[in-house]
Amino acid sequence: SGSKDKREYFRWHYAHEIVKIAKEKGKAIVIEGLEIKEKGKRGDFSGRKSRRIRHSFSYKSLLSKIKTLAKREEIEVIEVNPSYTSIIGMLKYAPQYMITKDIAAAYVIARRGLGLQEKIPDNYIKFLNALTVEELEELKEYVKKTVRNKHLREKHIKEIKKAIKFLQSLESKPGRVLEPLDGTSFSTYDFWRVLKVAVVTPLSPEKVRRDFSALKELLIQGKWGGP
Template structure:
């Protein structure tokens, strides 16, 4: 199976070659940066070229193709405080590219499987990025391929166990509270009304995530792994959502992140305290560098 994960930021196609047993055999990326600042006809031509490149790769590997079934991509709206991201998404034509891939695949007799997109990125970044040291986009492509083969994604044993660790959940909740206060201070200082809207959405998200962790913390240990009252998640996806909040947002301290290598210590040895210490050290070093740069004019 040649599985594809199409991404707008950065603009590229991540692909993974997955064998029948669900193993990752090879992977790579195809850039789409050429479509930036091109007119509609030029973009169309470039997308056809990329579609041909993908079909040739599938023929070379002798594989069917797997993609996500997405009807539309949210490109944001004016005044949302995310002008740079909207500009990039403006160039992103997901359906235009997938339609071309499917058209060429039919012509060549190559099967195209479309799978549900739910949590492919989250599962990829938490489960496979740390283990294989691959990018989140390639990991997402890998999950898409496994899903197309009908394989289920089990949550790693050590991940399940830390979800029942009250000390870890308490730490996660405190980290979210600290993050909320930091972002709230930034919100109070911001004068641009559009940027304030974007920051406010971050605050609302952190409040929602805090409720998620609080509910897990109040549950009995054996019930943390069951659906929580008041959530819209099924058991399986709910757990991945809690893990995303606890491991990435709380433990790593990032709203958006591309490097998940630190989580290797958690998935292999459950050493979340070691990761917390390392993150703290890295943050302190970044702060020192910032002060030095400002003082001596280093940019």
């Protein structure tokens, strides 16, 4: 159909533009990998996001065209683990550079392509060290009372319960200092997930938040107010 042909045309057009920019700048192209082998490390690539990307013909078709054109131009295409790119982007780079969470996620993807690690900022670590199970329990009750959408309310409560369980698992650690380092039994992703629950959920429990500038004081100055 005409609509289908039009979509196909634009996919080729965008692929050409992306490869053209990469060639002009002499850079590789970094994209999210679609295959996730480690079930326990899906992060924010599970659920709706996973289904949207995995089953989106347009997305797969665009990536295929980018790879085809890049190979023709001898431009490297790097596929990276997509786990938690959105969460890290919204918490670390969106407030820091006053950009949207989508651009911030792209920034994380690009950094992974360079082999860079995402260290949790010091003020976030301090916040996590001070966070208590009681505060998360209060947040859970707050969500129960304020969020009218049943699906969203249940989603928040499920995430909060996971965060509570994770904090409880840390209580046996001396001083309960959160240091997500290689070699520990915890993944850095666990800390990012708890951080998202503790700071993003209170800010916007009833809708998807677009502006993360409110996190800048916590990120830069270590200042934070509860719900």
